[in-house]
Amino acid sequence: MLDMSLDWAAIQTLAWTLLKIMALVVPLMLGVAYLTYAERKIIGWMQVRIGPNRVGFQGLLQPIADAVKLLMKEIIIPSGANKGLFILGPILVIAPALAAWAVIPFTDTLVLADINAGLLYVMAITSMGVYGVIVAGWASNSKYAFLGAMRSAAQIVSYEIAMGFALVGVLMAAQSLNLTDIVQGQTGGLHQWYIWPLFPLFIVYLIAGVAETNRAPFDVAEGESEIVAGFHVEYSGMAFAVFFLAEYANMILVAALTTLLFLGGWLSPVTFLPDGFIWWLLKTGFVLFLFLWFRATFPRYRYDQIMRLGWKVFIPITIVWIVVVSGMMQTPYGYLFH
Amino acid sequence: MTYTTAIFYFFAAILVFAGLRVITARNPVHAALFLVLAFFTAAGLWMLLEAEFLAITLVLVYVGAVMVLFLFVVMMLDINLDKLREGFWDYLPLAGFVSVLLMVEMALILGSRHFGLEVMGTPVPHPADYSNTKELGRLLYTDYVYAFELAAVILLVAIVAAIALTLRRRKDSKYIDPAAQVRVKRNDRLRIIKMQAVKKPQAGEGEA
Numbered sequence: 062m063l064d065m066s067l068d069w070a071a072i073q074t075l076a077w078t079l080l081k082i083m084a085l086v087v088p089l090m091l092g093v094a095y096l097t098y099a100e101r102k103i104i105g106w107m108q109v110r111i112g113p114n115r116v117g118f119q120g121l122l123q124p125i126a127d128a129v130k131l132l133m134k135e136i137i138i139p140s141g142a143n144k145g146l147f148i149l150g151p152i153l154v155i156a157p158a159l160a161a162w163a164v165i166p167f168t169d170t171l172v173l174a175d176i177n178a179g180l181l182y183v184m185a186i187t188s189m190g191v192y193g194v195i196v197a198g199w200a201s202n203s204k205y206a207f208l209g210a211m212r213s214a215a216q217i218v219s220y221e222i223a224m225g226f227a228l229v230g231v232l233m234a235a236q237s238l239n240l241t242d243i244v245q246g247q248t249g250g251l252h253q254w255y256i257w258p259l260f261p262l263f264i265v266y267l268i269a270g271v272a273e274t275n276r277a278p279f280d281v282a283e284g285e286s287e288i289v290a291g292f293h294v295e296y297s298g299m300a301f302a303v304f305f306l307a308e309y310a311n312m313i314l315v316a317a318l319t320t321l322l323f324l325g326g327w328l329s330p331v332t333f334l335p336d337g338f339i340w341w342l343l344k345t346g347f348v349l350f351l352f353l354w355f356r357a358t359f360p361r362y363r364y365d366q367i368m369r370l371g372w373k374v375f376i377p378i379t380i381v382w383i384v385v386v387s388g389m390m391q392t393p394y395g396y397l398f399h
Numbered sequence: 400m401t402y403t404t405a406i407f408y409f410f411a412a413i414l415v416f417a418g419l420r421v422i423t424a425r426n427p428v429h430a431a432l433f434l435v436l437a438f439f440t441a442a443g444l445w446m447l448l449e450a451e452f453l454a455i456t457l458v459l460v461y462v463g464a465v466m467v468l469f470l471f472v473v474m475m476l477d478i479n480l481d482k483l484r485e486g487f488w489d490y491l492p493l494a495g496f497v498s499v500l501l502m503v504e505m506a507l508i509l510g511s512r513h514f515g516l517e518v519m520g521t522p523v524p525h526p527a528d529y530s531n532t533k534e535l536g537r538l539l540y541t542d543y544v545y546a547f548e549l550a551a552v553i554l555l556v557a558i559v560a561a562i563a564l565t566l567r568r569r570k571d572s573k574y575i576d577p578a579a580q581v582r583v584k585r586n587d588r589l590r591i592i593k594m595q596a597v598k599k600p601q602a603g604e605g606e607a
Contacts, residue, residue, distance in 0.1 A: 071402065146432075177530045181455045188463025192435065195467070199428060199474050207474075214471050218464060238532055369577065 134298035150197030209291025213282030226379035
């Protein structure tokens with residue numbers, strides 16, 4: 062029977078894995094909390110304001126105060142809403158945002174699941190996140206929410222293609238789908254990083270990443286000036302907070318992936334300094350800063366411009382560059398591309 | 400019962416339940432979401448067979464893209480369920496015939512003659528560093544390269560045909576040409592003329 066084969070060793074493995082998941086998710090959630098703080102501070106400084114500075118030293122406890130406030134608030138379910146799906150929406154958003162972190166390596170040994178098809182797994186899992194948005198928008202039984210969901214669905218599906226093609230370039234250069242191997246392929250200092258041979262793909266990936274996470278200037282899904290707050294307009298309290306957490310977890314995920322795929326992950330930019338997690342953190346932090354910088358700088362795209370950029374600019378660029386990379390690999394100069 | 404078998408039955412039960420709900424759910428959006436669950440669970444079963452590339456691709460393509468578009472369309476349709484169910488008994492004989500035909504076809508192929516234990520045997524588990532993706536890629540681009548290229552060309556033709564069939568140019572629709580927007584020069588839109596700022600009032604004028 063089942064209980065006979067589930068012996069002590071299996072239980073130990075299970076408990077150990079659960080502990081490791083906790084050790085990953087807790088710092089991630091803290092990172093999310095302080096990313097919101099960083100966002101408000103940085104955008105504040107960019108707009109010559111101070112930003113949050115009341116709760117705790119320099120406002121450092123502000124995210125905690127926000128979390129407590131959201132936890133205490135009532136979750137209102139609209140009377141016309143589809144109750145089951147309304148509750149399911151936020152869960153469907155946060156689950157993929159966290160599940161994708163399982164294969165992200167932090168150093169060459171520090172990774173929860175070092176699987177062969179890591180890059181494919183990340184793509185597949187992150188592509189599931191759109192369901193939460195659609196389900197939430199539809200189940201709210203509100204026109205604004207539904208419009209937001211429709212916009213988001215079309216946008217995410219469009220940019221996923223360009224993003225996938227950009228990743229094809231990376232896996233051709235690395236000749237592996239394993240994220241640890243992809244980083245190891247960039248060993249040897251700054252000039253070995255894939256950002257140089259794959260520069261067009263890097264730009265496409267970064268911008269498509271902003272679009273995939275529904276961040277400004279691609280935030281038409283929640284465009285507050287047109288459709289109030291888009292797909293999550295009917296959500297309150299913790300249900301809303303879950304959408305918020307997922308958005309920021311996805312932002313960190315895209316930043317971490319950009320770091321791993323194009324910026325050499327945990328590898329040091331110069332050979333005389335040791336590699337380590339600190340480099341991963343610095344690079345991811347820099348990409349996250351770019352996200353915030355974009356938000357403070359660019360006005361929101363018009364919807365038809367978003368579609369044009371995705372389909373008529375990014376996809377052709379990636380296809381051309383994949384042909385260039387694969388063609389160059391057949392020549393004696395192929396070493397430049399991996 | 401080993402751990403893997405337990406997981407198999409767990410996934411299989413969810414798959415059968417989700418499949419049943421796809422055809423019994425009254426709300427088409429619920430049906431589409433159950434289809435998503437069915438796909439995802441099927442991917443889990445394939446993962447148990449160590450076919451990680453196919454499993455992940457199933458999620459990526461069907462769950463991540465195809466079903467999103469399905470859901471997109473289903474949500475926008477105004478479906479009247481009673482009207483849909485109207486001719487149920489009229490269509491039943493034809494539908495029954497088609498389903499019996501499908502069953503017979505499946506029985507012919509999937510019988511124990513081709514998939515029995517003595518024919519297929521228990522699959523040998525692969526070591527952890529075995530890459531299913533690499534193996535599939537090698538087969539597709541060497542042994543089956545002609546079939547693969549043929550399929551690619553047929554798909555390309557389908558894409559071009561789909562675009563050609565739906566593309567229509569309307570003279571009266573207004574759209575923006577971004578290239579023209581970028582190329583625009585100041586002189587195309589703006590004309591600077593020289594003129595005196597203010598006319599000087601002449602002496603003795605205005606009072607009359």
